[in-house]
Amino acid sequence: ETGVTQSPTHLIKTRGQQVTLRCSSQSGHNTVSWYQQALGQGPQFIFQYYREEENGRGNFPPRFSGLQFPNYSSELNVNALELDDSALYLCASSLGGSGGTEAFFGQGTRLTVV
Amino acid sequence: AQRVTQPEKLLSVFKGAPVELKCNYSYSGSPELFWYVQYSRQRLQLLLRHISRESIKGFTADLNKGETSFHLKKPFAQEEDSAMYYCALHRYNQGGKLIFGQGTELSVKP
Numbered sequence: 001e002t003g004v005t006q007s008p009t010h011l012i013k014t015r016g017q018q019v020t021l022r023c024s025s026q027s028g029h030n031t032v033s034w035y036q037q038a039l040g041q042g043p044q045f046i047f048q049y050y051r052e053e054e055n056g057r058g059n060f061p062p063r064f065s066g067l068q069f070p071n072y073s074s075e076l077n078v079n080a081l082e083l084d085d086s087a088l089y090l091c092a093s094s095l096g097g098s099g100g101t102e103a104f105f106g107q108g109t110r111l112t113v114v
Numbered sequence: 115a116q117r118v119t120q121p122e123k124l125l126s127v128f129k130g131a132p133v134e135l136k137c138n139y140s141y142s143g144s145p146e147l148f149w150y151v152q153y154s155r156q157r158l159q160l161l162l163r164h165i166s167r168e169s170i171k172g173f174t175a176d177l178n179k180g181e182t183s184f185h186l187k188k189p190f191a192q193e194e195d196s197a198m199y200y201c202a203l204h205r206y207n208q209g210g211k212l213i214f215g216q217g218t219e220l221s222v223k224p
Contacts, residue, residue, distance in 0.1 A: 004157075033211070035212075037217070040123075040216070041216050041217075042120075042200050042202075042214030042215050042216045042217050043158070043200070043212070043214045044214070045211045045212060045213065048211065050133065050152075056211050057212065058206075083194075090158065092212075100198070102160050102163075104159075105157045105158040105159065106155070106157060107157045
C-alpha cells in the first residue's frame, strides 16, 4: 500500500505567477482534501474532491482551484500568486465523501512567493 | 462559527511528568474530534479520535461536551513524545472538512 505523495516538495514563484501542486492519494482512497498551513498556524481547509467532483470548500478565493483525476490523484492550482500564499500546502486522502474516516497526509509542498 | 482553540503554543515538561494539552472547540452540532501529531521531519498523522476511545502511545482524550473540550493527556511523558500536536474537529455533512487548532509544541526534557 502506497502512501500520499506530493510534488514538488519545494517551490519558489514570483508574485503574479501561477502554480500547480500535485498529490497522489493513498491506494484505495477516493477523496482528496487540500490544506494551507502558514508558519506557526494549523492547517486550513481549502477544498475537497470526491470522485472527481468538488465536495466542500473553505474560505479561499476562486483563484484557488483544483482537479481530481479518474485515478483519484489531484492538483491544486493557484493563479495570480500573492506573497501571502507562501505556505506549506498539504494534501490528505481518505475513503468516502463524508470524510468520516481517517485522513492520511502527504509530506507537503513548501511554496515561497517572492 | 466553528472553531478549535489550543491556548498553549508551547508546553515544556520533564520526562516522567504528566502532560495535558488543552483543546476547546465551538460547534453547534455533534462534533467528531481528533488529535493529530507531527514528529520532527515527519508528516502529520492521526494520534487518536474520540469515537474510538483508544489509548495510543499512552495518550487519552475525553470529549467533554459540557465544557466543549477535548484535552489530550498522558500520565508519564517520554522524550519521544516531543512533537507538534494539533486538535481538529470534523464537521459531518461538510465533505470531511477538518478544522484545526493552531497547534501546541510539546517539548519533553530529559
